[in-house]
Amino acid sequence: MNARAPAQGTSATWGETAAAQHRIDYGERFKYPALALGASVVAAPLELPFAPAVVGIILARAAFPLWKRTLANLKKTGRPNADLLDSLWVLVHGATGETFAPALAICLTETARVLRDLTAITGERRKPDMVPNRQYWIERKGRRRLVLAKDLRKDDHVFLGPGDRVPGDGIVVGGDGLIDEHDLLGGARLVPRTVSDEVYAASLLTQGRLVVAMRRLGAQTRMAQMAETVKERPWKETRISNYMEEIGNRAVLPAIGASALVFAATASLPRAMAPLQLDFAQGIGISAPVPVLASLHHAAQNRILVRSGHALEQLAKVDAVVFDKTGTLTERGVEVGSVETSLSSVSEDELLYWAASASRYVLLPFSAALVAYAEGRGVALTASDPLDYSDSGVVSQVDGYEIIVGTHQFLASHGIPVDAEYHRRHDGVILNRSIRYVARNREVLGAIFVTNALRRESAVTIETLRRMGISCYLLTGDTSKSANAVAYQLGIRPGCTFAEASPWHKVEVLGRLRRKHKAVAYVGDGINDAPAMSHADVAVSFQQATDLARETADVVLLDDGLQGLCYGIETAREAMRLVHQNIVAVTAANIAVVAGGVFFNLGTVSAVVVNNGAALLACLNGMRPLYSGERRDPEIRRTTLRDDEGLLGIPWRKRGRPGVAGAFGGHAGHPGPA
Template identity: 40%
Template sequence: MDYQVIHSIAGRLRILVSRLASDSEYANNLKCSVESIAFVTNVRVNPLAKSLIVIYDKNQLKDSLILEQIISLIRDEQRLKLITQATKKQITNLPLESRSEINYLEKLGLPVLSLVLALLATPLFELTIPAFVVGGVILLSAVPLYQKAIHSLTEERHLTVNVLESMWVTLHTLQGELTAPALSILMNESSETLREMTASESHRSHLEFVDVSRLYWVERDGNKTEVALSDLQVGDCIIVSAGDRIPVDGKAIQGTALLDQQVLTGESQLISCEVGQIVYASTLLVRGQLFILAEKVGKNTKAGQAFQLIENAPVYDSRIADYAEEISNQAVLPAMCLGAGIFAFTGDVHRAIAPLQLDFGVGIGLSVPTAILSALQYAAKTGVYIRNGRALEMLAKVDTIVFDKTGTLTEVKGEIVGIEILAPEVNAEKILSLAASAEQFLHHPFAEAISGYVTTKNIKLEACESWDYQVGMGVKAKINQQEILVGKALFLQEAGVEIDVEKLQNQEGVIRNRSLVYVAKNGKLLGYIIYSNPVRKESATVIKILEKAGINTYMLTGDRHQVASAVAYKLGMSMGRVYASATPERKIEILQQLHEQGKVIAFVGEGLNDAAALGYADVSITLTGCSDVARSTADIVLLDNDLRSLNHAINLAKRTMEIVNQNIALVAIPNISVVLAGVLFSLNPVIAVIISNGSTILAELNGLRPLFDEERKDPEIDTSAGRSDEGMLGVGWRKRGKKILSNLPI
């Protein structure tokens, strides 16, 4: 295929593809397929110039990765057709309200017509239009309003502002005051349409994170063929090889493999899989090959159900809006009684109808969700997924944030930082070689850390004659007819290796957020490797900013006290706010204690053992790449895996709630004033409508402000935040010898 990259800058690509000029079907398929790539925001095809222009989110997608994906699509016409079919099928299967554009004619046609007729019938134009015709069109355009009123009376069984407004429109129309009700209906429908437009864009922004371009090998009727993810069916035999993720829930019917369930559970759990075993979608196949009989596909898989919990979560709920609506609804009956009383004493219909216009609950109910939805859409575009309005409101009130440690304040991937030799017959290189050889087929953090380290040091690996891995404990391998054990102290002790754990764990290296992995040969301890999950480079800066803003930070972790204290000290956290060796039940107890102190709590975690705490907190936050359980439980997901997104989300939440409060004032004050003016001074109903409904539209426009915010600007990483390792030596949480880590051979 003839192609050439003509222009490339961060966020934008222009590629010359000669076939675009002569093959319109190919051009359409290529455009559709490129659009399906996650984080691609715009695709244009210019057949005359033979060019493909791609705009993408440079903060989410690397230049090299997007170019690689596009070139692979340009070269593979068959794949283009499959992806295009899958994309069209997915769009077709979306709920109607999710994929349909707003029908402006249907929503606004009658209201506009009724207002035009009402204006033409005024003395200003002197057109002879029968009043019953204009009134009939007005009442017809009010049908949606009547339907809401009937629903509230028959289904909800209580009076709402929709009942009040229905009475106001009907009475004014019957009185011959045609312009005011027509204008009121049009402005109300315009307000709702404005909110629906915002909601539509918000939903579309979430769909951008779904990648439908993945293809899988499937064996059907004895033939192997590539099938798109959306076309996989129950009963298909799907072939999954090393490095691929399993796309379905099903049963292994052929082959053996080693599976990594980290994406599913949040923990690096490696399990062996044989014929007859049940496997789950999103599990990574590390080694081997499996033929899987699909039993559940798509949204019916465990992973799909977790994703649906996020997609189907309500986005409109807002405690403030609910509270305002409740107050407004409670005012319905008094307003009706007031109107009846005014008519009984004065006989003035205009003044009697005025209290029926007390509908600030509707205005708040429209403008507040507009502000919330605008903020949710802006958040998604800037790297933060916020589930709903309640989460946004609570985040603005948070005064305490509790962090998990591993994978949240620290990096998931570890690094080798030292080695201690305990047997004279070996050197550091030999210990590293044995450990890396035994771990070479594994993918947990230590295995990846040591594999990467020995590669940079050009240390040769040895062949394993056999090996057996115990999840979370260690690995036993046979190398050159020698039994090699690599793992935790308990794992080696159970195998009969003598280890003075108390003495070895008193080393300074352990205190500095270091963990020890022991290596033994034929029952004799050779030494130990020190590795670390380093703190995230932005963690100390985030903690400093939060504390400066008056938000207290805590750490809850299942890790031991020494490691937890070391991390907290380095990050500048208060040592009195660190809770180590915390089980999931203990985490809930601590959160309950903080709640009893009157604190509003956000919990930030990413693993399976954090799910209970995430569910209990006022606001639950997790990072992308976490377990499905955590993601389905969390209110907020930091999509760019950067804790500075947390500061961004809090600032956005506070600013949004300021806008919400402004909207409440913009709606409530004019509405109450209009009612008082109508009762006391018989205010012209047209003026009343303009003031009342105009304030609602003004509030909605104010609610759109988050959409026009500048691009997100994260604070620079503050190298002075936190504390130094040297200062850590003076912390008296445990007495130990001051062995200098830099002296360890490595």
């Protein structure tokens, strides 16, 4: 006999019960089953006249949750399930005075169920601390003091400097600075914040100084609320275990009919009882979840959050992965790639001096990257106050000169023309680099090339996926040149690259790919990726993605690294191999017990040991992922599969590849934001 509901016989699923518990009450779980087993062993040799009645009462108490659950299911669904077979099996054996076998079955079943519940609650106590409990200088009621983060109160004014993590949600009431907010918002890595701007817990101040008035702390912060939505949800059954359990439930009435026929043909009650042990649905209900839960917890311990058993099953089937570009295959922040002067009288360091000095106190991602690059080359900068700046550029006075640093559109808006042909055909553009021009007193001195650098692990991830037999695609809203540059460097074939795609174009591409592959995973981190993620078989995102992308994702890479995707797929494949092994073991044991009982008069105790022992061993087999050790990613030996200089030999400057609309023969698809 097998069982799967909590020992208390509640209507809650076992996953909900396990999630609600912080520990297993072994005494409560095993009290009556162990007492029934012990009484049945002791009572037989004593041969006391009242012993059978006492043992029967104890056995009935141990089986009461099973009978109660059977009646509740019949009342709710009107259809019998495998609980009915177990109930009849225990009832008949108990009524005939054979108490040892039912008591042993209940004990073995409870042991298997406890193993499953132990797996379910493994790792529940692990919770990341996004805001360390460190000391902060604050101003409270006109007095300054040092307090721990846990002792902060609403309306405290907190003083923050470079490297400080914001301890709560609040409003900037003084100063300005550059905040790294990608933990919460994704997108640009650095954003400027000044008076009246809102800042959030767990974001990091990288430059400047801020005074922040606290508005929400602890569980009320946006970070804490998102942690609640991202934390692991209760297990959801896999389709294969659902399917096998449904087959088992449909076999209940035939099994009862077969029992009646065997009794009519043989007049042997032990033989007639054998078909009632055809309850492999219950064994699968216990043993199939264990490898799924163990794999979910093992993945989480290795910084991969898989939200459900169904997501794990789909991840195991993945044979195609579609990547967004910016923030997924490339870094979110920008970096300076190269510097080029247009005047022989101006050196690269001099160009950097003018550009970085003009941008030194501008709190924007490009400016921060430029200043860091110049200082890294040993260029000494001077102080200057910006006269005007935006995301496109900056105007400053440096040593009495007007310095303008910006895009060709920004320079054009200030009456400074840039050679359009130079801009369009420059090698830097083909290599996926944006150009910021530098002008001194309205004369263009040269250009600075910036790029979203490839993630260090992008190349090894693509290579690993390909060795695993998985096709890789690039699907982005960026230009064809930018997409082709990244695809070429990472070894993604041109036929697998789609550019200039709106969110709804991405959905169309995914639809076509899903018809071609068994299961398609989409990896993205932005708001515009959410429609595609919701239409993929498996949606993958990062801990540092936008809220919407992260909440849409079935799999969250908690360390913000792509290599976790390869390990997650390997973990999912191993989990499903264990599920199949457990299903085969439990089903084979059930068939052997029924056949042995009907044709060979297999003893009741032997049948219990084989049947329930198989479920117990399957549970132990399913727990193997918990002892698989720590994740080991392939060593990153190179950041690209191809040298990007090879891009310059491809005639994309003359004939660019079409974007998504071109690939669809001019069909624009659904209208949507770019």
